[in-house]
Amino acid sequence: MPSLSNIQLDLLKEADLSTYLTPEQIAQIATQANPQQLTDEQLLEFLQICNALYRSGEPLISDADYDFIFLAELQKRHPLHPYLQTVEPEVVAVGKTVALPEPMLSTEKAYTRSSIEKWLARLEKAAKELDEDPAALTVRATPKLDGYAAYDDGKLLYTRGDGRKGTDISRVFERGLIVGGNGLRGQGAGEIVVNQNYFNTYLADYFENSRNFQASIIKEKDLEQHALEAIQNHAAVFFPFAQLPSWQGPAIELLADFDRIVKDVYAKVDYDVDGVVFELVNNDRIKQHLGATRHHHRWQIAFKNNIExxxxxxxxxxxxxxxxxxxxxxxxxxxxxxxxxxxxxxxxxxxxxxxxxxxxxxxxxxxxxxxxxxxxxxxxxxxxxxxxxxxxxxxxxxxxxxxxxxxxLNTTKCPAQIENTIEHFFRTLANVDGFGLKTVEKLHANGVNSVYAVYRLELKQLQDMGFGDKTSQNLLDQLQRSRTEAIEDWRFLGAFGILRMGLGNCERLLQHHRLLDIFNLSVEDVINIEGFAEKTGAAVVECLAKIKTDFMQIYELGFNLIQTPLLAEQQQSTSPIAGKTIVFTGTMVHGKRDEMSKEAKRLGAKVASSVTGKTDFLVTGTDVGAAKIAAAMEKGVRVISEEEYLGLLEE
CATH class of the missing domain: 2.40.50.140 (Nucleic acid-binding proteins)
Incomplete structure (x- = not known):
């Protein structure tokens, strides 16, 4: 079973992300790379987690998987989602957040030559709209440094942060970090990078990758000796973008010799490079006309070939x-x-x-x-x-x-199948601790062959298996907790590992049929639900028949299940939030956000993790930033306090 490293777990705690995904679920999602099975909330949380770990030097997945698999899935579902329109925040720096001297946006990404051609066509179109000569446009190509983005105004060095506010990390200059290129301070945006040859020779045994090293040198804690020596030897520098070596020429020349230019630009620096940045450089009027989104400048684009x-x-x-x-x-x-x-x-x-x-x-x-x-x-x-x-x-x-x-086919006696099935059940419930694979292997070695058998265990049995008195009692307490703590019925169903039924499909199925009715469904009943193809429908019906006996045995142990509202009932519901999309933010007084989300779903609402134009209510607790509220109001979202929300439910 894959898992997150202790360093990654610590970084997620530092980032203070409000996520309901467990470390085991995060690792499993990264391994399976199948975002179609995730809910919108889970997909967004996973993207935020991947961004936090990447920018902290401990990436969970590759750039390509982040862009092409998970980010692409969010874009397919919600093309205008706010996450796609804003700068992914840096999370590693500690300190007071301050406004950047000027915005540091991300760069639009392209992965094919045709995408670059379309970008150049946009430049030419803008030139014509302003009665400028398209043939006179000059494009500059520079290496896209894979370092740690920062901004130097000559007095302070800031992290990029969210593109508009960053953190003061001027301490890195006090530690001896120099400026690359002409060595002068105050040249604006750039990146902290480390010489590749130096890293491979002197640092590779101490740091997993160069991003890990770059993230380490800006932290407040004392530097490791190897990192300090890299700074003192000028192997690590802050390199302003304005000082990068480049190719420059007309668009027609770029297209005529594209592959050679990209190859040459890649080789211009001895730092980690993950692409080539193209930008219009000789016409500020056109640049102003093209402008920028909240995420990137339209007159700039990064080409990434991701050949690894x-x-x-x-x-x-x-x-x-x-x-x-x-x-x-x-x-x-x-x-x-x-x-x-x-x-x-x-x-x-x-x-x-x-x-x-x-x-x-x-x-x-x-x-x-x-x-x-x-x-x-x-x-x-x-x-x-x-x-x-x-x-x-x-x-x-x-x-x-x-x-x-x-x-x-030895399904009833194969240790791997039995142990993985039991471990999957408790991991998917996500409201029980202590039943990881090692515990499950020990239980199975002592004759425990099913989830039901786990729930029938008694204190003396566990003690006789070699578990300590305290551990044995804790395991029993967790089993009791898993039955009394409220969980969604679709999560309970998903714990049985039905073929082709991720949690998203389980929720979708139970939006149309009650939990105990699904065992009587025909293939036609299943494929009539949007999102279920014929092959999936047949597999689901067959698998439900196989697990029915085990399911009913476990179900009758008594679980506190939150019933998924049927779509047909939501349309007729008298609940004031039925059919509404709600986002909870801040610290709630009258209950945990997780509990309030479950209650809202029970009343027929859809609970999202971020505000979009389709959000009906943003429910605010304490410690909510004014910017977040203002952004919601700009989208026409009704912003209400926790007290107003509770009053709404009583209407």
Whole structure:
């Protein structure tokens, strides 16, 4: 089971993000990279978490996965979502927040040449609208430094913050950090970076990657000796964008020699570079005409090719059995440093791929780092004899092929399937502690083979298994808590691990049918619900039939389930918030925000985590910033206090 590092957990605490995702859920989302199964709130929370960790030097996923998988999913669902329109905040710096001398916006991103062509076409269109000569436009290309963004006004050095307010980190100059280029202070925006050769030679053994190092040198705590030496040796600098080496020329020349120009610009500095920034430089009138969004200047764009590959030799292929019985192949690799991380494992997707491409000891592969816990194999360069198991690695049972997949059919006795199923149940409930995989493995080793059996445990049984007196009582208390603490019925359903039923689909299903009625549904009943295809509908009905006995056994133990309001009833509900979209912000007096959210959902409301133009109410507790309230009011959102909200419910 993948997990967050202790450093990542500490950084999330420092960032003070209001998130309901557990560390285990965060790691699982990063590993599976399947945002379609997430609710809007979970997707936004995950993006915020990834941004916080990336900007703190401990990235959870790669830039490409952040942009193309998770951010793209938010954009597909809500093209005008505020998160897409604002600068992702820096979170690592500690200190008083102050206004920046001028805004430091993000840069619009492009991943194809055609996107750059469209951007140039926008410049030409703007020129024509102002009766300017498009042929006279000059474009500058500079390396897109992958460092820590900051602003130097000659007196203070600020973090970028949210693009408009940052934190004073002038202490880095007091520590000896110099300015790159001509060495002069006060040249505006730039980035703190470290020389690649120096990092690889002197720092790689102490810092996971260069961002980790860059984030470390701005913190208030005393510097590690290796970081201090890097500053003293001028390997780490603040490099103003105005001082970056560049290519400059007309747009037509850029298009005519695009690949060479990009390649040359990448090589102009010995710092980490993750793209090339193109900007209009010779016409302020056009730049003013194009203007900016809250996120980026329209006269500037960054081209990123995200090529992060290496040729690696496979040492062996390790089979791993999941809770569904599917046996998944993991390629064990010659340890290779790729994009700042040491990679020693990669997923081979399924054994059909292993068989077809010839993946086994000695196979030479091209590995593309995706930033996940287990990276992916891009292609096989030199095949070898495929390494395919005959028996389940967990129980030794016979394996059978189903299309490209190998399955262990020993569902009732296979340790991996049993243990992963139990662990998944408690992890998904998210209201119970202590039942991680190690605890579950110990329970199973002592004959506990099901979730129901876990709930039937008594104190003496746990003590006889080797759990201490206090631990045994804590486990029983947590089991009781899981039944008495209110949870959504869709989360309870999701804990049973139904095929093709992530939490989002569970909630969607229960918006149309009551929990105990779903076992009588036909395939047609399921596919009539928006978002369920025929193949999914058939899989859901089949899986529900398989789990019905176990489900009812556990359900009858008595759980405090919050019933999902049926859409048909929401339309007829007399609740004053039925069908409304509500966002809770600040510290509530009359209850926790989580509890208030659950109550609002029970009354037929949709609870969101951020304000959009479709939000009906922003309910404010204490410690809410005026800017947040003003932004909501600008969108036409009704802002009410906690007291007003409670009064509304009593109407």
């Amino acid at each position: 590959t290496a040729e690696v030799t496979v040492l062996s292929v390790t089979p791993q059995t999941s809770r569904s019985g599917r046996v998944n192949p993991v390629a064990e690799l010659t340890p290779t440093k790729l994009s700042g991380a040491m990679i020693s494992r990669a997923t081979a997707h399924h054994y059909g791929m292993v068989k077809e491409l010839g993946i086994g000891p000695g196979t030479l592969i091209e590995l593309t780092r995706s930033g996940l816990v287990i990276p992916k194999i891009e292609r096989v360069i030199t095949p070898a004899a495929p390494q395919i198991p005959d028996h389940c690695p967990s129980c030794g049972g016979e394996l059978v092929w189903d299309s490209d997949y190998l399955y262990c």
